Amino acid sequence: MSGFRKFILRGNLVDLAVAVVIGTQFSSLVKQFVDSFINPLLALVGGQPNFDSLVLHVGKTSFKYGAFLTVAISFLISAAVVYFVIVLPVARLLRLFERDVEATERECPECTRSIPIRARRCPECTAEIAATGPAQTVPAPR
Numbered sequence: 001m002s003g004f005r006k007f008i009l010r011g012n013l014v015d016l017a018v019a020v021v022i023g024t025q026f027s028s029l030v031k032q033f034v035d036s037f038i039n040p041l042l043a044l045v046g047g048q049p050n051f052d053s054l055v056l057h058v059g060k061t062s063f064k065y066g067a068f069l070t071v072a073i074s075f076l077i078s079a080a081v082v083y084f085v086i087v088l089p090v091a092r093l094l095r096l097f098e099r100d101v102e103a104t105e106r107e108c109p110e111c112t113r114s115i116p117i118r119a120r121r122c123p124e125c126t127a128e129i130a131a132t133g134p135a136q137t138v139p140a141p142r
Contacts, residue, residue, distance in 0.1 A: 033085075034078050042077070 007013065051073075054066025105114045110127040121128055 030078055030082055034074070035082055038077055038081055 027120040051066035051069040056063040106117055108115050112126040113124040117124055
């Protein structure tokens with residue numbers, strides 16, 4: 001029983017469970033936002049996108065591709081709303097925060113590996129690099 005308890009209380013599993021719950025709630029929030037605000041705006045412009053009545057008959061079999069088109073259009077509208085209302089503003093906000101962070105690494109001019117700002121030699125290609133930042137005192141060789 002203690003093994004099961006350790007498994008359940010493992011950090012990754014709890015994080016995943018929280019992510020699933022939050023994701024589900026976020027999904028219903030976005031769907032309701034689209035249903036409440038975006039679809040009525042689209043209905044004002046060009047009518048409600050509903051193709052449920054479109055059916056393809058092949059022999060005695062019916063393919064209700066209209067329902068798929070309706071859900072696909074709803075998905076594209078939802079994805080656009082999430083992108084323009086959430087993703088873009090958050091990305092801009094993160095860029096503002098990143099400007100305030102002082103750079104701690106730079107690229108080696110020879111091999112383009114990330115190295116510390118004050119490094120004088122690249123650990124990857126061993127190229128000598130002019131140090132930047134405060135002057136460093138280097139002991140003389142004996």
